[in-house]
Amino acid sequence: MDTITAIVLGIVEGITEFIPVSSTGHMILTSKLLGYNDQDPTMKTFEVVIQLGAILAIALVYWRRILDLLGIKKIDSGQNRIAPHKKLNLLHVIIGIAPALIVAFFARDFIKSLFSASTVIWALVAGGIFMIFAEWFNKSKAKITAETIDDISYKQAFLIGIYQILSVLWPGFSRSGSTISGGMLSGASYKASADFSFLIAIPIMVAASGYEMLDSYQNLTKDTLGLFAIGFILAFVVAYVVVLAFMKLIQKIRLTHFAIYRFILAIVFWLFIMR
Numbered sequence: 001m002d003t004i005t006a007i008v009l010g011i012v013e014g015i016t017e018f019i020p021v022s023s024t025g026h027m028i029l030t031s032k033l034l035g036y037n038d039q040d041p042t043m044k045t046f047e048v049v050i051q052l053g054a055i056l057a058i059a060l061v062y063w064r065r066i067l068d069l070l071g072i073k074k075i076d077s078g079q080n081r082i083a084p085h086k087k088l089n090l091l092h093v094i095i096g097i098a099p100a101l102i103v104a105f106f107a108r109d110f111i112k113s114l115f116s117a118s119t120v121i122w123a124l125v126a127g128g129i130f131m132i133f134a135e136w137f138n139k140s141k142a143k144i145t146a147e148t149i150d151d152i153s154y155k156q157a158f159l160i161g162i163y164q165i166l167s168v169l170w171p172g173f174s175r176s177g178s179t180i181s182g183g184m185l186s187g188a189s190y191k192a193s194a195d196f197s198f199l200i201a202i203p204i205m206v207a208a209s210g211y212e213m214l215d216s217y218q219n220l221t222k223d224t225l226g227l228f229a230i231g232f233i234l235a236f237v238v239a240y241v242v243v244l245a246f247m248k249l250i251q252k253i254r255l256t257h258f259a260i261y262r263f264i265l266a267i268v269f270w271l272f273i274m275r
Contacts (some may be wrong), residue, residue, distance in 0.1 A: 001042065001227055005034055010050050010231035014238025017054040018198055019246055020131060020177030020258045021265075025120035028171070029269055032117050042224060045216040048209050049228045053235035055205045058198055061243050065199060069093065088150045092157040096179075096200040099161040100168045101207060107169065115171050117274060123172030124266040128259035130166070130173075134181035135255040138190070146188040149195040159186040160196060164204075175201065181255065191250055198243065 012030050016023040027047055036043055059066065069090050104111065138144075146152045163182025167175040176197050183193025220228065246253065 001036070001046065001224070003227065003230065005036070006046070006227040006230045007234060008034065009046070010053070010234030011238050013047070013050045013054055013231070014057070014235040014240075015242055017051065017235070017239050018058060018176055018201065018243050020127070020174045020180055020255060021262055022120070022124060022127065022167075022172045022174035022177065023051075023054075024115075025124055025172035025174070028115060028117055028120050029265075029273070032273060041216060044212070045220065046224070046228055046231060048212045048216065049220075050231040050235040051205060051209050053232040054239040055202060055209065057236045057239035058243060059202055060240060062199055062202070066202070088152060092152060092154065092196075093200055093203060095154055095157040096161045096164075096196065097204045097207075099158075100164040100204060103165050104168050104208065111169065111171070114169075117269065119170070120172030121266045121270055121274065123170045123174075124262040126170070127166075127173040127177050128262035128266075131177055131181050131255040131259045131262075134184045135190075138184035142185065142187050144187055144189055146183075146192045148189075149192050149199070152183075152188055152192060152196055156183065156186045156188055157196070159183075160188075160193070160200075164200075175204075177255075177258070184255075190255075191247075194247070194250060 009027065009030060012026050013023055016026040031037070031043060069088070146156060160179050160182045163178045163185070164175060165178075167173040167178040176194075179197035179200070180190070180193045183196060184190060188196070
């Protein structure tokens with residue numbers, strides 16, 4: 001690995017981690033494009049490290065909400081205080097992440113065997129179709145019962161957790177794509193689904209990254225530390241900017257737009273990389 005590779009992968013991770021296009025898929029495809037084996041131990045460790053940078057970014061975006069969930073009172077002017085009538089609590093988060101964590105723990109080896117460029121290409125297409133259906137259903141069929149994240153019920157949190165399993169068992173499907181779509185299918189608004197998706201990303205990604213790091217920490221050497229630091233910082237900065245931009249433009253950028261991008265990306269890689 002060299003500096004250019006660290007920069008490129010750090011930026012790709014930051015851009016794709018929290019929008020519904022599959023960061024795992026992009027990392028696999030980008031590594032292949034750059035001529036790297038995405039199963040190389042050092043590369044896998046690098047991907048875990050830069051993912052931690054993205055996690056830190058989302059934690060910074062939602063720090064007030066996190067403190068509130070933990071019962072820590074934030075003293076400020078009151079303008080940014082969470083509404084006192086809020087319904088969201090830690091149980092919602094636990095319910096939302098439990099299904100995926102359980103499946104990931106028991107099917108870890110099977111899931112790892114699925115990591116390949118061809119698997120990702122099909123997942124990009126299938127995930128895109130799923131997102132288009134979820135958006136159509138949310139607009140025309142579903143009764144919206146959760147306009148904001150604080151309106152999400154325990155049942156909706158559980159359903160979102162079940163839909164998240166799709167991204168666990170099919171690399172490239174997209175964790176945010178499955179959870180946002182799952183929220184919309186269960187009666188939550190687009191914004192409420194996105195907020196909840198980003199929030200539950202923190203504990204589930206910390207758990208997944210921490211578990212992987214236990215197996216690969218030995219690859220953090222003096223020779224790789226500088227490159228890992230570059231990727232970590234870039235992933236953090238880019239992810240922070242992308243999430244803020246996404247939440248501001250959420251009414252303009254629909255799931256269908258991301259789905260179309262996924263279809264185009266799958267076609268391009270099929271024609272120019274796989275063939």
